[in-house]
Amino acid sequence: MADQYLSNGKRFTLKVMIPTLEWTDEGVRFLDQTRLPLEEKYVLARSYRDVADVISTMVVRGAPAIGVAAAMGVALGAKSSSAKTVDELSREVREMSEVLAATRPTAVNLFWAIQRMSAKLDALRSKKDATVDSIRTGLIAEAQRMYEEDIAACKAMGDFGAELMPSKGGVLTHCNAGALATCGYGTALGVIRSAVARGHELHVYADETRPFLQGARLTAWELMHDGIPTTVLCDNMAASRMRAGKIKAVVVGADRIAANGDVANKIGTYGVAVLAKEHEIPFYVAAPWSTIDLNTATGDAIPIEERAAVEVTHHGGKQLTPHGVGIENPAFDVTPAKYVTAIITERGVLRAPYAESLKQMEALAVEA
Numbered sequence: 001m002a003d004q005y006l007s008n009g010k011r012f013t014l015k016v017m018i019p020t021l022e023w024t025d026e027g028v029r030f031l032d033q034t035r036l037p038l039e040e041k042y043v044l045a046r047s048y049r050d051v052a053d054v055i056s057t058m059v060v061r062g063a064p065a066i067g068v069a070a071a072m073g074v075a076l077g078a079k080s081s082s083a084k085t086v087d088e089l090s091r092e093v094r095e096m097s098e099v100l101a102a103t104r105p106t107a108v109n110l111f112w113a114i115q116r117m118s119a120k121l122d123a124l125r126s127k128k129d130a131t132v133d134s135i136r137t138g139l140i141a142e143a144q145r146m147y148e149e150d151i152a153a154c155k156a157m158g159d160f161g162a163e164l165m166p167s168k169g170g171v172l173t174h175c176n177a178g179a180l181a182t183c184g185y186g187t188a189l190g191v192i193r194s195a196v197a198r199g200h201e202l203h204v205y206a207d208e209t210r211p212f213l214q215g216a217r218l219t220a221w222e223l224m225h226d227g228i229p230t231t232v233l234c235d236n237m238a239a240s241r242m243r244a245g246k247i248k249a250v251v252v253g254a255d256r257i258a259a260n261g262d263v264a265n266k267i268g269t270y271g272v273a274v275l276a277k278e279h280e281i282p283f284y285v286a287a288p289w290s291t292i293d294l295n296t297a298t299g300d301a302i303p304i305e306e307r308a309a310v311e312v313t314h315h316g317g318k319q320l321t322p323h324g325v326g327i328e329n330p331a332f333d334v335t336p337a338k339y340v341t342a343i344i345t346e347r348g349v350l351r352a353p354y355a356e357s358l359k360q361m362e363a364l365a366v367e368a
Contacts, residue, residue, distance in 0.1 A: 008363055018179040018222060020065050021072070023144055028072045030060050033180055037221035048077030049050045054111075055103040058212065063183020063255040063291055064154075067109030068146050070100045073116045075143040078136045086125050089132050093121055093139070099185065105303040106264055106332050108256040108293045117142060138233040147183050153288045153346035157339045158194030161251065161286055161344040165195035165202065169248035172238060172276075174207045175266035176218035177253025177286065187253040187286040189222065191344060203229045205247060209266055210235055237267055242279040250276045251344075254287040261337030261354025262299025267330055273339035282341040289345050296364060299334035307331050 022029045035041050036059070043059050045051045051073030055062050060069050077096040083089035097114045104110055117139060122346040124130060124138040165171060171192060178189030187192065196202055204223055209215035216232050223230040233241060241247055250272060256264040263269070263285050276283040296302060309327035313319055322328070342352045343358075347365065350357040 018060075018184065018225065020180055020183060021060055021069055021147075023072055023140070023147070028054075028069070028076055030054050030069070030179070032059050033218060034059055036180075037217050044075065045073070047080060048073040048100065051076060052100050052103050055100070056074045060249060061214070062289055063107040063109040063208065063253070064150050064182040064187065065180070066104060066107050067290060068143070068150055068183055069119050070103075070110050071113040071143040071146050073100050074114065075136075075140040078139045081136075083132055086089055086130050086132060086135060086272070089135055090121060090125055094118070103303055106255050106305045107291075108296075109288075112290045113146065116146070150183040150288065154182050154187060154190040155194075156346035157187055157286050157288070157344050158185065158190040160346075160349050161191030161284065162194035162198050164249070164282070164284055164342065164344070164349070165191065165200050165251075167250040168201040170203045170205050170241070170249045170273065171239070172205045172207065172233075172247045173219060174215065174250075174269050174272050174329065175209045176214040176222070178219060178220075178222045180218050181253060182221055186222075187288065187344075188251045188284075189219065191221035191251050191284070191286050192223075192228065193226065203231065203239060205238075206230055206232050207235050207238060207268065207272070208232055209268060209293060211315075228351075238272055239275050242275055242281060247276075247279075249282050249284065251284040251286055254285050254291050255332055256296070256302050257285070257287060257292045257343065257358075258296045258299050258302060259294045259344065259355060259358060260298050261334045261340055261350075261352065261358065262302070263337070263340060263343075264299060264302045264304070264332045265335065267333050270333040270335045270339075273335045277339050283335075283339055284342050284344055285335075285340055286344040287366075289331050289347055292345070292358060292362075293359065298338065302334060304330075304333070305331040324354050 027044050030043045032041045032043050064139050081092050118144045124135045173188050180184035206215040206219040219230050254263045254265045273283050307329045312327050313321045337354050
């Protein structure tokens with residue numbers, strides 16, 4: 001899918017569907033994000049264990065994409081199961097779900113997706129005419145439904161968030177919260193895409209996002225793919241660019257949002273939020289409702305994934321640090337709600353106090 005837009009006086013093509021993951025007859029096909037931006041290669045996961053490996057090794061990453069990938073992993077496992085009875089298949093699906101749930105602890109979308117597939121399994125097996133085949137078919141359909149819902153949610157977020165973007169100027173983002181982090185279009189980058197589509201003349205500043213370089217490798221590749229003007233910054237350059245007046249807004253994604261509005265996102269986001277506050281720059285978070293965890297009271301209770309030291313000690317196969325030096329590699333940090341100007345979801349835009357606005361929006365959804 002592609003559309004023509006005019007930005008900065010130049011006409012360009014906005015390609016809104018980068019194929020992050022896709023259900024096929026052979027298995028789940030993933031764009032290998034560890035090889036970007038220099039190679040566009042795909043990985044075919046033929047089993048639920050392959051999907052778990054793809055998630056844990058960050059071939060696929062980004063909270064919304066991880067959630068749908070896990071759902072497809074459950075469906076793939078059910079499809080390939082040799083179970084002969086409904087009870088046997090149900091037991092196997094529960095075991096598969098446990099393996100998938102153990103891959104990444106911070107992104108709540110992972111657990112949301114697995115819980116939704118579990119609820120679907122219960123609903124399917126409760127039917128009087130339930131069979132192994134009907135359960136398999138139903139789980140596959142549910143995973144595909146979640147894929148379509150994610151794309152629709154990102155586009156709705158984009159529509160809400162576009163109104164908050166400056167009509168002209170620089171927008172800073174951290175990590176990658178684009179089509180590559182979702183099933184298509186993106187959360188934070190979806191907001192930017194929608195703003196550009198409406199005629200906003202934006203220039204994106206992408207933090208490199210050490211140590212995995214999601215900004216330098218993925219955000220830059222994705223925005224250049226769409227022809228949106230982009231500049232990569234080293235993570236320690238944001239403050240100077242803000243002071244120089246080049247940044248008019250910050251928009252990032254999230255892996256989990258607590259009930260009080262605290263936001264867990266890629267490591268380094270907290271520092272960006274503090275800098276934005278100091279320079280009186282709005283700091284926006286764009287995330288689907290599945291990222292909001294009303295069962296977690298504050299950010300202090302969000303589990304933070306600690307990744308392997310080698311991601312810090314080595315780059316491109318070359319060692320950068322002295323032998324034996326201590327390494328800490330938390331994949332995420334928590335930005336307190338007081339630094340968040342607004343949270344953009346597919347249901348609308350929320351503002352502080354988030355403990356109240358999040359609860360109210362959830363209540364409205366339940367009533368609807």
